Amino acid sequence: MNLRELALLLNLSPTTVSRALNGFSDVSEKTRQRVTAAAERHGYQPNSTARKLALGRTDCVGMIYPLQPNDLNDPVFHAIVGGMTDQFNDAGIDLMLISADNHNELQTYQRITAGHRVDGLIVARTCVFDERLRYLQSCQFPFVAHGRSQMDTPYPWFDYDNDAGTRAAVERLLALGHKRIALISAPLALNFAMQRKQGFVAAMQAAGVTVEASLLQEGALTAQMGEALMHRLLKQSLRPTAVVVDNNLAAMGVLAALRQAELRAGTDISLIVFGGVAPELAMGQNITAIRQPDPREAGVTLASLMLARLRGEDTASLQVLWPTLLQPGTSDQVCLV
DNA sequence: ACGCTGATTTACCCACCCGC
């Protein structure tokens, strides 16, 4: 049932039916009720292609995602998407998840924007130098970045204070007497990894502790890589007494490596994980974590920023930074003082 | 005759197909 058929049924013009359903004030209440009742009775749904044609917008926001095997199991990912969905639905907007090949992600961005498939895009996992953001900025396509990046002009973003997060972790370990503190990072091309490393280094330097290059291990965003880098750290003649891991995926591998070396976090070595590890995945251990609180609410915020951007609000005002929270567990209680 | 309300008409959106 399309608008024309519904109008024919009601003995009204298609325009009047459209205006009645869209809440225009120049349609009488009696007519409006008649129209909405008939629309409901016949299960009328506006044809989204036709709407796009007439309005020049899709009422769709997209998120292009080079999905990794574990992403769809990640409860944090679910919570963020859930929060966004709720917020968008209230505004009558659908969230489209567009999976992309890891190798030609930018090509997907070009296809989606040039084809006007969506009104705006959420960009996740930002890079220090992010060609996707630069591309969107250059063609003035509305977007909100989940994470910051190095850009010449202001752009809308939501992020956690990564820098402060690792600084807090290092300060805590320093207070326990640690000096040989290692950092296992995700690839440093990723902006969050770079910021977390900078926070780590800044806290060490502020305390006058030299940062040995061998204690800075980079490139782990999977359990496999986390395990490999932890093994590398343990092989060193002078082992670290504490380890900070900048993401929870690598942390799974770090825990595996510790088990293999028959070391226990909290007894033999101190461990703090950015993002934390669920107790059921940590063999019942309570891992000290740098938390990014309330992912669901983060999703709501991301969507709100997108809606504000679509309303044409000044991008410089659409920047939100949330603090992280250090949640003490028992995995970092090795005290050297 | 006039203004107001509520409805209809007209024009247009964009990509594609069809016929001349």
Add this chain to the structure above:
DNA sequence: GCGGGTGGGTAAATCAGCGT
């Protein structure tokens, strides 16, 4: 190769009917 029609919907302009 070009112009015109098509699809479903909406915005703006226009019209009809009513009461005063």
